[in-house]
Amino acid sequence: MAQAVRARVQPTQVLAGLVALAFLAFGIVGFVRTGWSNFTGHDHVLGGFGINPLHNLLYVVAGAVGCCWRGRRPPRGCTAGSC
Numbered sequence: 158m159a160q161a162v163r164a165r166v167q168p169t170q171v172l173a174g175l176v177a178l179a180f181l182a183f184g185i186v187g188f189v190r191t192g193w194s195n196f197t198g199h200d201h202v203l204g205g206f207g208i209n210p211l212h213n214l215l216y217v218v219a220g221a222v223g224c225c226w227r228g229r230r231p232p233r234g235c236t237a238g239s240c
Contacts, residue, residue: 177223
């Protein structure tokens with residue numbers, strides 16, 4: 158019987174996933190706070206920082222991209238700096 162090969166998850170992949178989820182959460186919370194009004198203005202403050210829907214959109218996009226890329230592995234045979 159062949160044994161199933163388990164993919165090893167590196168600590169950096171876990172950290173990347175957590176950072177991506179944090180970006181996604183900050184973007185969603187920001188949209189709850191600001192809505193879509195005044196797209197580029199700084200009328201709202203969250204945690205001492207001026208936020209607007211444009212920032213929130215960028216956080217959501219960055220979080221979504223990070224969630225998609227966090228599990229990617231380099232091609233076999235690549236080492237740091239060689240690919």
